[in-house]
Amino acid sequence: MIRIFPRGTLMPFLFACTVALGVLLPLMMMVTISLNPDEQDILVSMGSLKSFIPETVSFQNYIDVWTDPARPFFRYMMNTAIVTVATLLISITINSMAAFVVAQGSLPGNKMVLLFVVATIAVPAESLVLPQLILAGKLGLVDTYVVQILPGIANALSIFLFFQFFSRIPKDLFEAAELDGFSFFQKYRHIALPLSKPVISAVAILQFLEMWNAYLWPVMVTRGPEVRPLTVAMGAFFGTNQRIPWGDVMAFAVSMAVPVILFFLLMQRQFIASVMSSGVKG
Template sequence: MILVAVVFLLPLWVMIATSLKGDELQIMREMATLRALWPFPPAWGNYRAVLTGEGFGTPWARFFLNTCLIVGSIVVLGVLVNSMAAFALARLRFRGRGFLVSAVVALIILPFEGLAVPLFLMINRFGWFDSFQAQIVPFIAHPFSIFLFYQFFNKIPRDLDEAAKVDGASWWQIYRKIALPISRPVIATVAILQSLEYWNSFLWPLMVTRGPEFRPLSVAMNTFFGQPPRHWGDIMAFAFLTALPLLILYLSFQRWFVRSVAQSGLKG
């Protein structure tokens, strides 16, 4: 187990160590040696260059705020929309319910590339090209998130619904006061999975944005990598700063994530 952890953590440490070296020749000379793992004494010039936008034109914080706005909007709106859709599919009985559940499962396996062109034409027709809404609205409804909530809501005893109805509660009140509060593990899991997916999203933002005003970190990082002169210290600093928020998010909600996996039966 320790060996597996070392294998997975070693690239992260190499990235951190490289980002703390200010001499490009030193980085290239030590790349294939054990000295690549030794970042001391640390040089913070690479992080200063990335954060201030030195040589790039736009500070890292600009792309970070863009990404936070996009991902945060998708996660918050997605939790509400997907949980309500899943609650209706799991607790209500209506004609066509089975077909809708099957459609949700089918959409999970449909690759995004198959929808990219129709979505692009729709965004262009709405006049949303080069905007935040073009990167948010198409991804609020998320089939896999609906499926996770559906699996969880299906396991809630129906006696709770009946007891709430006896007390005069509506379906909306049952959802808001009973189903949603006890689904916190699933909410945490959906938040983590959607954050991972859209924080690292590259193809779609590249298609619908032109300049840095609306671009997220993933597209900015690709542009940064390809901009001469290429300094590996700056590149690794940019990459680490981009990955750091996701590491913090996962470590903060790890307990909820593991609990949701156990409760929803996703272990296989």
């Protein structure tokens, strides 16, 4: 008898398919609804199989979203990109430096510093927004790119991931670099940082998702379309007493999700390498 599945692999395969369906079905529904220009038909088909299989293909909802003068989509897209990219570049630089000092530095109390940093992960971000908002108001930073970038720079999880990687780099590399006259910063710049590309990719993906989808803080510190991100603009669809235009909402959501998917596809090889190497010691 020919086995289609090797022994012991059928259940993991079925479980993986179930998880994949759980992820893909909402995306299929989102795309299908975004391609349907008939709002009445959308409401009728909600919750049925018709909401997963496109019968009508039209890009009218996308055109309406992209050309709406009340919600300048591409302005919001540019705002989101500026905040996200700036946060990523500054955050990866600062967090990797901090992790390298803790992992390879000789200052007393390094481990306690790391413990304190990791403990901040347990602090709910929502509990910090009020004091941050008061501080931003006093500094005159409200309704700027800076106020959206600063809170996302220091990231405890990123520091921990970099620390884990830097701690596993063989000491022989740094000792050889010292013999060649490398300073502490040069060891970070020329040895640790180039080796940490998989971790950089993992941190970049995690923080990209966090910043791209941020809503609570941007909605509190932005006032108009000049610096507002996509998430706040999308929330405006649900802030009126009028009927929600689900076709436009889904077209907006698909357009907002495309850069995230492209970014992940760009970084996936290094991200997978980081996940695989996290289980390897030495």
